[in-house]
Amino acid sequence: MSRRAFCERHDIDEQRLARWAKNYPAPPRLAEVVVVGELPSARSSSLVIELGQARVHVERGVDDELLARVLRVVGSVC
Structure with a gap:
């Protein structure tokens, strides 16, 4: 799925996702988010x-x- 399609599907600003991605030395891994409550x-x-x-x-x-x-820090120790 393209970045644009992913952002549209999940109502995420594409530029924000790009900023997050450039802060990682490797391509980011995306995880499913479960909303509780x-x-x-x-x-x-x-x-x-x-x-x-x-x-x-x-x-x-x-x-x-x-x-x-x-x-990144929390994810590396959890």
């Missing part, structure tokens, strides 16, 4: 990403590069 609304101030035993609390407006770095 209510989806956060546009007004929600944060979300929680669980990777194994780790939880990452992401606040609205977080820097994409910082989040990518944090998830």
Whole structure:
């Protein structure tokens, strides 16, 4: 599937995905996301990403590069 098709299918901004991808030394691996409970609304101030035993609390407006770095570290130890 092309990047554009993937982004359209999953309602992801294509430029944001490109920025995330360039922060990785190797092509990113995509994983299925399972939403537990209510989806956060546009007004929600944060979300929680669980990777194994780790939880990452992401606040609205977080820097994409910082989040990518944090998830790389957390993903490498989980």
